[in-house]
Amino acid sequence: AEQAEEEGVTSAEVLVPCGGGGLTSGIALALEARTPSFRVRPCEPEGFDDTTRSLASGKIERNATLSGSICDAIITPQPGNITFPILKRLAGPGLVVTDEEALRAMALAFTRLKIVVEPGGAVALAAALFHGEQLQEDAAIVVTSGGNVDDEMFGRALALRG
Template identity: 55%
Template sequence: MTSLPPSTHAATPQATPGSPPPDSVTFADLEAARQRIAEKAVVTPLLPAPELSERLGYRVLLKCENLQRTGSFKFRGAYNFLAGMTPEQRARGVVAYSSGNHAQGVAAAAAIFSAPATIVMPADAPAIKIAKTRGYGAEVLLYDRYREEREAIGEKLVAERGLTLVRPYDDPRIVAGQGTCGLEMAAQAEATRQPLDRVLVCCGGGGLTAGIALALEARSPQTRLYTCEPTGFDDTARSLSAGRRLSNAPGGRSICDALLAAQPGELTFAINAARVSGGLTVTDSEAEAAMSYAFRRLKLVLEPGGAVCLAALLANKLEIGAGETVAITLSGGNVDPARLASALENNPDP
């Protein structure tokens, strides 16, 4: 576990020439995004978890983004991005690179606008994510994540086809869209008169974290925010501690395919560095145990990356006082049946 003192924020990030300022996304952008996506995105529930709360000794609320359109929070940012494009830009088409959840979000949003979509996906992405992306009508181009650079492939398609690149997290429109999850969370907690003491967020490149951080800053400023990442891909946790963006060692592997960013985004880190209280890290086996717990006890289907916040709680990665209220994101449920079956077999009594 990597965690900063609970009463302090991360170190001030070192400025990088040409890096985006942390105010590139404003609260007004989040509010505009909420209105923009209102008719298309699901307002996902913030569910109480009585059995889990009793087990842990504090109140736990579950933000179920696995029930979002396309099975993850990624639809929020993708739709907000495409909604802000001109009809001419959409007609030329969009391109995105993703291991699967952003891929589906962009493909589904593009289908709504009847825009052509080309998605660059790793060949070893979960089969269900590849199939669903194609099912939304997108052209899927597979690559070897260990030998090829997805960014280079995306840039080549932009140059050759005149497509618009929809980045997975490092874009103001994406961050604003993901921030609608935080707006909902804060409003839902307020409606139940349960102020949020802490929020844990599944973190890859940091887009969801950044959006939620901005929402909480405005709507629930007393809440302390923590990222959750898989072992070997704890770049955000280490970067928060160092005060500058750090990369993961190359060649790492994890079953949490949705959270395998090489390093935090420039924009997202600029936002998160001053607003996130610390970072937590979980192992693949802990993520599997959380998947099993969610299925058996909560009746929810989670993919490995969508289970890391639950895993952090179950493994006691953070000291939380009795009587506190903690909300966690269940960020995605797009899991291959074989992967879920393996988690259940390995954890018969979570």
């Protein structure tokens, strides 16, 4: 928020990888206190978009399964009982990305930003890169998290650069 203000950004959407909602709701609470004109948008992998669906319905929705995505670090059964009310109050609609989009975001993060990000930690960057039409503000701030990726998965991501 401070860096954005230094750059003259007064309103933005803050895209955050979301599993149970701890990181996302924590950021939302911090922004509410510091920069209420910034709005958090939870980002999730396709098929494991329990928070996105929960925000749309207004009640906690569960994922049908807990496996089947490369974004395993953020796959949870449902939004947290403590975190969901915070997200319901403060977050904008969720954004959903495919596994391939997460891999492409990993490759771009490495190539352009020189950072290594695991698949689940790359979903917010993937949302910004490949679903920008769903954003409502001119400015987007992206949170990436986690660098726990094995050689095979990272190789799959880098193969998409070409």
